[in-house]
Amino acid sequence: MLDSSNLLFEDYHDTRVKNRPGFTVGRSGPLKLAIEQETGTKYIVKHTYPHNAANEYVAMWLADKMLLPAPRTYLLSPCDQLNSNYAVAIEYIEGMKGFDKTNVPELLHNELIGQFILNWMIATDDSLQLGCANDHIYSYDFSEAFCVTNNSLLRSCMRSEETCVESLIRHMQEFKRHLSFIDFDIPGLAREFHISPDKQKNVMISTAKRILDITEDDIAAMTDELGLMYPVGYDVYYEKCIEAMKEKMKDV
Numbered sequence: 001m002l003d004s005s006n007l008l009f010e011d012y013h014d015t016r017v018k019n020r021p022g023f024t025v026g027r028s029g030p031l032k033l034a035i036e037q038e039t040g041t042k043y044i045v046k047h048t049y050p051h052n053a054a055n056e057y058v059a060m061w062l063a064d065k066m067l068l069p070a071p072r073t074y075l076l077s078p079c080d081q082l083n084s085n086y087a088v089a090i091e092y093i094e095g096m097k098g099f100d101k102t103n104v105p106e107l108l109h110n111e112l113i114g115q116f117i118l119n120w121m122i123a124t125d126d127s128l129q130l131g132c133a134n135d136h137i138y139s140y141d142f143s144e145a146f147c148v149t150n151n152s153l154l155r156s157c158m159r160s161e162e163t164c165v166e167s168l169i170r171h172m173q174e175f176k177r178h179l180s181f182i183d184f185d186i187p188g189l190a191r192e193f194h195i196s197p198d199k200q201k202n203v204m205i206s207t208a209k210r211i212l213d214i215t216e217d218d219i220a221a222m223t224d225e226l227g228l229m230y231p232v233g234y235d236v237y238y239e240k241c242i243e244a245m246k247e248k249m250k251d252v
Contacts, residue, residue, distance in 0.1 A: 004079035007034040028143045042092035050086035052143040058238045059142030066210045068114045069136040075229050096131040114207040115139035123178045147174045157233040164233040179248045211245050
């Protein structure tokens, strides 16, 4: 967990305010730009909706395990400059820009396909956000993912053990249903990106199969981190999501 007392905060001015008439804030609410005082490292901070922090943290933890480019991401200790006690700091990548997804250099095809399957596996409930920087393709904005798009699970975990377990079961059923619909054979996507359908399918599968290399110790470290911020039971949900994805890939 990142110590918020070592950060300087200011309001983040989303570029979409200029690029999209009428745009004010995204689904994550107002954001902060945080600067680490000792190193000058910059972070985008999401701090308004409690479920955003866990989704962002686990999604980018998973991206790293799948060997996909991802910004470093940290849960943040509580701070009176933030809207809630559930905040996440996402490394700000300089020079991130959009790109023509139909004209991606062959060298970056695997990353493009990999970012797509990452978002699909975790049930990202928003349009796919991609950017290019440092000769790599990044995916970002995982605030609504893992079938957790509001704070109902958090509220249940804070009420009672029984209520928490019931909510965990409902969310897991929804997530497993999502996984059951995943099919790696998507020729339409391959045509859209001007990639061979066979290559698209094989790269999707090989990238997703990296989930099988995630160890119990890896998962324990991730859930221990979530446990520093969230109530008992909340971290278990993400553990079960990773286990469900591993089960999915055993059969592919």
